[in-house]
Amino acid sequence: MIGARKDDHLRICLEQDVQSGTTGFEAYTLESTALPECDLHEIDLSTTFLGQALKAPLLISSMTGGSSWGATLNMRLAHAAHTHGIAMGVGSQRIALECAKLEDTFKIARKIAPHSVLFANLGAVQLNYGRGIEDCLHCVDMIEAQALILHFNALQEALQPEGNTNFKGLLKKLETLCGKLSAPVIAKEVGSGFSAKDARRLVDAGVAAIDVAGAGGTSWSIVEGYRSSPIAVGTVFRTWGIPTARSLALVHAEAPDMPLIASGGIRSGKDIAKSLALGASLAGIALPFLQAAAVSDEALEQYLESLLKNLKIVMFCIGAQSISDLAQITCSRNDFLYIK
Numbered sequence: 001m002i003g004a005r006k007d008d009h010l011r012i013c014l015e016q017d018v019q020s021g022t023t024g025f026e027a028y029t030l031e032s033t034a035l036p037e038c039d040l041h042e043i044d045l046s047t048t049f050l051g052q053a054l055k056a057p058l059l060i061s062s063m064t065g066g067s068s069w070g071a072t073l074n075m076r077l078a079h080a081a082h083t084h085g086i087a088m089g090v091g092s093q094r095i096a097l098e099c100a101k102l103e104d105t106f107k108i109a110r111k112i113a114p115h116s117v118l119f120a121n122l123g124a125v126q127l128n129y130g131r132g133i134e135d136c137l138h139c140v141d142m143i144e145a146q147a148l149i150l151h152f153n154a155l156q157e158a159l160q161p162e163g164n165t166n167f168k169g170l171l172k173k174l175e176t177l178c179g180k181l182s183a184p185v186i187a188k189e190v191g192s193g194f195s196a197k198d199a200r201r202l203v204d205a206g207v208a209a210i211d212v213a214g215a216g217g218t219s220w221s222i223v224e225g226y227r228s229s230p231i232a233v234g235t236v237f238r239t240w241g242i243p244t245a246r247s248l249a250l251v252h253a254e255a256p257d258m259p260l261i262a263s264g265g266i267r268s269g270k271d272i273a274k275s276l277a278l279g280a281s282l283a284g285i286a287l288p289f290l291q292a293a294a295v296s297d298e299a300l301e302q303y304l305e306s307l308l309k310n311l312k313i314v315m316f317c318i319g320a321q322s323i324s325d326l327a328q329i330t331c332s333r334n335d336f337l338y339i340k
């Protein structure tokens, strides 16, 4: 049943226009320089996240597993992560907790990318539906993950006919989990973003990092709308949520020392550069990776090469030779455009 739902999600995301709203990055400008004082060919994208070395500040956001289609996609995505030294999240492993024979559809990622930074994934709400620390540990061990992503998807659950909507008392359970799990816990939304108040509560609960996963990219109300009742979801909630750039700014202001991932509608090197200039350590991308992986390894390779080249050109044009330079770059709001 979950397997069918997961394949529905993949199919809908590939066949329909499931993106909505704006990320808010268009309201920011990176200051161009005519004097970069660096060589484009020497731009260095390498960085670290939660103590792990990466060749670029990029995460293939959590998407799939649990079916043979999911396994094929995880294989291709893991190959890209391995080749380019970027991080990758697998999709929710709940399905493998329910049916052990599906574990291989997730394990394939570690097999293909033995040395890559991989993140396990589970819905936080599952802590209210019979899942506990042992299950979280099992998800981490399944793919020998460097961290566990716990996703918070209140809107998505509310829109699913079969959704798990009891989010009561989750913070306390999260706090216990963060204290006991041997792996770091990353709190992630799925397209509605975190507020400043959310960020404070997550910091207090002890998470190691936050993935804002804001609005402006894949909209789960549109996706769920195609699965169930188009009127309720497709229209009313399609632009729901805190746009990614705003969520990033709010969370960074509230928790300046917290490692952050910017995701939700990140589509270009410019978006990645703006994310890092605004306080993120990594940028996460889901849908475009899925679209490329659904075609072939070659399509994925082409997409990733062009994205990273694009990022290097942006960095060159703002005079940032390294990822640490990028954090110091001016990224200002375009408010002057509105001054009369």
Ligand SMILES: Cc1cc2nc3c(=O)[nH]c(=O)nc-3n(C[C@H](O)[C@H](O)[C@H](O)COP(=O)(O)O)c2cc1C
Binding pocket: 009, 010, 013, 061, 062, 063, 064, 090, 091, 092, 121, 149, 151, 188, 189, 190, 191, 213, 216, 217, 218, 263, 264, 265, 266, 284, 285, 286, 287, 288, 290
């Ligand atoms: C097909 C698909 C499946 C997804 N499944 C998960 C999931 O299992 N767990 C999760 O945390 N996020 C999941 N997401 C959400 C993405 O990780 C990401 O937060 C969201 O799609 C926004 O990024 P984007 O605009 O680049 O697509 C999924 C996204 C897609 C497109």
